[in-house]
Amino acid sequence: DGGITQSPKYLFRKEGQNVTLSCEQNLNHDAMYWYRQDPGQGLRLIYYSQIVNDFQKGDIAEGYSVSREKKESFPLTVTSAQKNPTAFYLCASSIFGGTEAFFGQGTRLTVV
C-alpha cells in the first residue's frame, strides 16, 4: 500500500537532547512537509521541500533542521535550541502543484 510512514509513534527524550523524527513516503511525491500541532493552534509549518536537496523554512523553523537527500525521505531533527519541543508532529507529502496533501499518522514527542 502506498502511503506515508512516520516513526516512532511516541517518543520520549530528555531536555537538551537532539532527536530525529522519521518520515518516509512511497507515493513518488515531489513535495514533503513537516507540521507541528499544539492544542488550539492548528497545524504550523516547520519546513517544506519541493525537490530533493532543497528545502525552505516555514513559519516556525527555529530549533529544527531537516534534510532531503532522497525523494522518499524527509527526516526532522528537533534540536536542543527548540524551547518547547513537546508536541504532535505531522509529516505530509503532495505532488508538485499540490492538489492534495497526504498525511502520516504523526509522532508525539514528549521532552521531560
Added chain:
Amino acid sequence: AQSVTQLDSQVPVFEEAPVELRCNYSSSVSVYLFWYVQYPNQGLQLLLKYLSGSTLVKGINGFEAEFNKSQTSFHLRKPSVHISDTAEYFCAVSDRLPTGNQFYFGTGTSLTVIP
C-alpha cells in the same frame, strides 16, 4: 501568504441534527480548498477538496462544502450527523503557484456529537 479562519473552535450538536462548520480564507487569487478530519492521535484524512468547476463539492461520510469566491468562504455541511463524526476538522488552502505550493491550515473546529 494565505490565512485561514475557522470561526468556531468548538461545535456541539445533537445526533441526527444538521451541522455547518465555517471557514474563510484570505486570498483573492486562485486557490485549492480542502477539509480534513482528524481523530485523536492520528494524522489528517481528506474529507473533500475543491480544485475547480462546480462550487458544491461532495466528500466522504456524507459531508459537502460550498465554495463562495465572493465571500472567500468554504463552509462544510452535513445534513444529519452521527456519533462517529465526533472529531477535529481542519480547513486548508493551497496556492496555485508554478514554483510549488504550501498548504495553510485553520486552527480547527472540534465537533462533538451528543447522543
